[in-house]
Amino acid sequence: MSIPPVLTVQNLRVEIPTRRGTLLALDDISFSIAPGEILGFVGESGAGKSLTGMAILGLLDPPGRVASGEIRLGERRIDQLSQREMRKVRGKEIGAVFQDPLMSLNPLLQIGDQLVETIRTHLPVTQEEAVRRALGLMRAVGIPAPEARFTAYPHQFSGGMRQRIVIALALCAEPRLVVADEPTTALDVSIQAQVLQLLRQLCRDKGTSMLLVTHDMGVIAETADRVAVMYAGRIVEIGPVADVIRNPVHPYTRGLMGAIPTLKPVTGPLAQIDGAMPRLNARPVGCAFNPRCPSATDQCRNESPRVTSHGPRQVACWLASAEFADHKELETA
Amino acid sequence: MLRFLSTRLWNGLLVMTGVSFISFLLFSYIGDPVNNLLGETATLAQKEALRASLGLDQSLIVRFFKYLGLAVRGEFGISYRNLEPVGQLLMSRVPATLELSLCAAVLALGFGIPMGVYAGIKRNSWLAQTMQVVSLVGISIPSFLTGIILILVFSVELNWLPAYGRGDVVALGGWTTGFLTTSGWKSLVMPSITLALFQLTLFMRLVRSEMMEVLRTDYIKFARARGVADRSIHFHHALKNTLIPVITVAGLQLGSLIAFSIITETVFQWPGMGLLIIQAITFGDIPVIAAYLMLIALLFVLINAVVDLLYFQVDPRVRIA
């Protein structure tokens, strides 16, 4: 690795103490994001995607906490920073975009004020300069006539426009990394396409890296460079998007791919993974996926699989090596 | 906006008419002024004569419409007790009550909101918990007892504050104010504390829970994620949002401060509307009671309207685009 990654997460464990014991919400998460790279996170609801993003932002809701592992921004370790220091990192070095644009903006404050406040929090600029920058940002995210809409309130914007403003807010201080947690889930397809386009373009222009959380594999396919598939608090597979989509190795990823309906003529029932993802407090012994896995072995039922690297891909599955062997054959064939 | 105002007006009218009828019903059922006017030894003939001359012998409906007809023109008759025109009498009591309520409201809001914000931000801190319990003790004591205890301590034992009345007042046009004299301010202390205690607790608890809710919303989370400072998050972003329910409740509470300070005014002999109404009730001073109820209903209608307008001010979402 010649270029040092923007973000490195190593063996991250997040625990949530509850009344029925401590839940292990994120288990042994490791990944890194290169400059300008878009890393997608997919997985079912509750798999721990948002939690990962929040852990990076240092915004875990108490009583959730980082139990072990480390998070580095460039060279700097940020998981142990005090709230005060972390505040300087947030917004300035890591931007964030959340799922619901309607909920992300303070309904009682004008758009302009929210932008200016954020700019002035991070950059030593005058009010006028901040206003100027804010207008520039609004223009950059594609809001027509920003001067006229500067004093508008969030409710006066449509969902798509609002998400553009959220993006503008996230990019105020030109952060190195943006954590986008389902930025388009609440939007309609046609608007979703616009917003994704915008995000992609901004990242490309500024060289910003992005952690893109979504549960829509299609979005990942169109947007991300690499993808991490999460299942029950672990990353089960991570690798370049094209590879993962074309040749999913982990049985869960494979099931997932088959379950996605397409526009092609329907030939038979969709691939179906029976059952549901276990809750955090009822995670089975061994591989968390083993009860739903068609090819689970005794090893799967007893031991949690280690993450193994296969070229650019890493997979947490006891059967992965065999799989890769098959693929190799296939590919060479 | 026009539609909004017209709906308000219509609703207000409806409420006023309802209140006037119900308050009028009170007339026949809450004691007979004739006895108080004539003394208990008056003979039946004398009482009948007076009753007839007051028109009390007519049917309820006839009296209601007569009354309504006059009331619409602002004529509420003459108080049976003071022989003063009712309008004038009520108006002379309004300043005292308004000043007292204002002080109480300022106390309640001025202390309740910061305390609530604190308790909401640091909900598990020792101080916040103590404030919770102490404020609850405050509303668990009946206000007449609070009043008497305050008097005992600060008037009788310490002799710091006057036990009754408004002190010296200054007349400014038709308005009398106690704000311009030392004795006026001194007199305000105990009654406004007594009156504010309940509201203070209410606001504190309301702001606390609203604050706790708002602090969990996504936009606060997003503000944190943008690195906005805690102070700005608490007092700029969060507080403003908690204000919306606070406005509603504050409006209603201000209304009831004005309308129902009966106990406090009685205990401190505060010459406001509360004292007037309790005296009117004891005496059976019907014109005063009726006019008072109309005034209160009007007050609530107005407060409702003001609260709505404040919504317009605070919450851009309700402004009709």
Added chain:
Amino acid sequence: MNAVLKEAIVEKDIALSATDLGRHFPVGAGLLAGKLGAGRSVKAVDGVSFDIRRGETFSLVGESGCGKSTLARLVAGLDAPSAGSIKFADAGQKDHRIQMIFQDPYASLNPRYRIGTAIAEPIRFQKLLPEAQVMPRVHELLRQVGLAPADALKFPHEFSGGQRQRVSIARALAGNPSFLVCDEPTSALDVSVQAQILNLLRRLQEQLGLTCLFISHNLAVINYVSHDVGVMYLGRLAEVAPTRTLFEAPKHPYTQLLLAALPQLDTRGRDKSPITGEIPSPLNPPSGCAFHPRCPHANDRCKAEKPELTAQPDGSQVACHAVQERRIPVMFHSA
């Protein structure tokens, strides 16, 4: 309705036919609102006509706020149309029953009722079975949707979203429906669970021969379950076509747009030129064809005149001046 079309479907039995259906919501409330206000209204559904054949699934697709749910409620009889009519072929017959599956699995079950009770409610209330047979039937239904009979004693909060949706389906089936309305039954679910539900619905429909109105905003889902598809835009139908026809030969620019915008697994790197513009507010719809502000082919006629659904040679119906005038290239599907 078009004569050609009528002939085409005559051999198949029509279960439901909606004609010029409209539902308008007055804006603002209050006693005087009607008198003093401008009397504005949201035309959530406006002049919609379609037929559903017995045993088939008709799907509606469209973006948020275009009136899909309103239409579903009209069909289910939960709401009365302000214009037009809905005719069921077997209306008035004893076994004419409509049931509905809702979008939000968390709100569609009463949290206070055990799911057994919830499923039994339609049976008990409509007295479909004697009391002794109610619980066996509930257990049977639970099994049918892939749950265990023992689950009957649990409360909704003990289930995941997908399981709840199964319960909802079981409850809907408990009412022995002859017609089933599904309002985005999978949009709150994860793909893997969505696949389970879609498979289940398809199987059940085939087994029970149900007639369905299926609503979704996801064309891929629609593709999987339906025989015919209607595309809605701002309360009106833009295009109605048999499923394959729609996907292979979309005619309305909006349909094309929807198809293009849907993120696909195999469209990596495709730098689409996304459709510009926002979905207009239904409060203040554009004049003429509601889609004209976003349509690359719009001309003055589109701005002024509302297009009507017109039949196309391949059995689809399109409401678009450009298509009618052949201003844009139109593909036809050859079955």
Added chain:
Amino acid sequence: KTFTWTASADALSMDPYSTNNSFTTSFMNNIYEGLVRFNEKVEIEPALAESWSSVSPTVWRFKLRHGVKFHGGEPFTADDVVFSWQRVMTPGSISKLNLADVKDVRKVDAFTVDVETKAPFPLLLNQLLNLTIMSKTWSEANNAKEASDLQQKKENFANRNTNGTGPFMLKSREVDVKTVLVANPTWWDKPKHNLTDVVFTPIQSDATRTSSLLSGALDATVNVPLQDVQRINSSGAFTVVQGPELRTIFLGMDQFRDELLYADVKGKNPFKDVRVRKALYQAIDVEAIKRSVMRGVSWPAGMVLSPQLNGAPKALNTRLPFNVEASKKLLAEAGYPEGFTVGMQCPNNRYVYDEQICLAIISMLGRVGIKITPQIEPVAKWNVRLNTMDVSLYMVGHAGLPMADSYALLYDVAATRTATAGGLNAGRYSNPAFDAVLPKIASELDTTKRNALLADAVTILRDDVAYIPLHQQPITWAARKGVELKQAPDNQLRLWLITAP
């Protein structure tokens, strides 16, 4: 010297004719005067009239005082007396109820007037207490020729402004808040007081009133709650003045209905039986009430008249003995060996410890088997009950005021109730023998004979046990040490007799 005092309520109006509320009347007596007035022993003494004589049995001639000036400076003459008489007879006046026996007032010359009564009437002087004199010129000039009228829509000038001849002049008035009087420097009488200003601030709440006194904000208070006496005394800075009021508290019984409203005895009225009434009487231990409820300050009564009341037969002020056995026996004889249940109507804010007295009585009657359903209510409601005779066994009190005469009390309380008589006879006691004595008393001009007749009347009531007398309640005032209040049994504070240190 400024004298600051308080009472539980304000004077209702400054128009002396607009009400006969006793506190207002007593307050107004410091500003307006009549031809005669009461001294502190509640005896008639000349005021604006210097002397009077009888012209005929129905006509009295009054010689008016010379050199008297109203507060506004107008000289006082017979015209003012005649004007006042005319004004008091206007429709809005309520004082006229207390001048019912006066037929006419005529001017004889500038300083002489004749008063004609409807019949020979010994109590004319007492009745004339209610005719306070207002200035004719002032009233006419200020459009206050008629008494304040509730029917009018405008306030009467005299409701807020005064112009009397009395020892004090009204300086300022805020209703229910503060009324300030100043001494009249040109008063005709030689002032016994040494006050320059009088500040009156009503305080409704008992505790606040006492607190204010204790806090030093007041010089004196009337209506001191009995329970606060000890605290006031113990502070050392105040003196408490206590004495019996003219008011006697007694129990009345419904002796009219054939079946009581609130009793479990059906078909008959036990109170029509004198044995039952007597049994109730003997079951009540007034000494215990005095000791425990009244904190040792009450004067057990043997008749409905206070012994201090003009003409009261003092010798008859003896009680039947408290005797539970006798009471039970009487009940058994009357046919109620097990007692019965009856409703009792009491006010709870009218008399001293009214509610507590009733509770004590309930407990005492319980011991002889009479179970009481209490109906204890605020005065406004209790008043209505008395008014509508909605009573069975009820507490009531009467002081014989404003005339302060025994006859007036007996007439109100025990005359057979008609439209014009027996105004307070809510139990409708009726004895023809008693009714026959009353008119004789009314017109008997000879005091000795009159007193004998009064004794006869009282005897009838006692024999009938028409009422169960309880006690005279105390008047309790308190003042800063050194202030002399001159308490009188009519419970009127006469400012012109007060000296402050």
Added chain:
Amino acid sequence: MNTTVVSLPEAAPPSAWHRFLDSDFVYAYKRSPTAIVSSLTLLLFVLVALFAPWLAPQNPFDPAALDLMNARIPPAWLEGGQWQFPLGTDGQGRDLLSTLMYGLRISLMVSFCATLFSLVVGVTLGLVSGYAGGRIDNLIMRLADMQLSFPTILVALLIDGLSRSLLPRSVHEQLALFVVIFAIGISTWVQYARTVRGATLVEKSKDYVHAAKLIGMGPMRILFHHVLPNVLGPVLVIATLSLGLGILTEATLSFLGLGVPPTSPSLGTLIRVGNEVLFSGEWWVTVVPGVCLVILVLAINLLGDWLRDVFNPKLK
């Protein structure tokens, strides 16, 4: 949507009682000293009130059992006190301890009935208002507005007056208590109505209501079978808090002389009477019931406050 984590034992479903013991509610309860102490206090008070006739040394409501000779005896530990009257006696010779127990009974009864009454009225009107909407809604909400302009004391007077003129004489004696209950109840229904209306508006648009409609269920049945159980959470909180307020309101009405009859005194009446003798050295007459009342109301309020936090879905 964040679901709460609940364990899913695969075995037979747990019994209702077990489920209750296992609920978040019980868990939160066990962890809150405030909730435990206040609920135990309340329980103690309720038990004492319920069993007053068996626990109290004297029946203070039986006038025949009282002896004026025993009036104003101080508490037993003070000079002049007697152990026969542990907390002393009042001016009627009533044993304060017994009076307190009975007073508690009356206070709780009045407050409980008033709360129940306003709850029933408020919840019903709120449900109907929220569900029916339109004119009915408007009418009910205007009624609520009107209600706000009437002080409780006037309501008490009005009800008293009305019932007196409308009901036969024979029932008047028992009225006093009901008048107080009605007056307090009527004064607080608005709160329930508004809350329930709000909740109903939310619930009625939920799909389970639609599902019920689909099988042809009538509005009343839907309201009471489906909607009602789901809006009761906040109602319970209000009810708890207004239970405390009711006790205070009753005390205040008593202070104004409009409370329950003095022969069956409530805590409020006791304080009112005690209030009068605050200066006279017989402090126990007011302090004892006063402290008792404050503790009771405080316990209720603390419990209500805690419930509010626990039931607030937005704080989960």
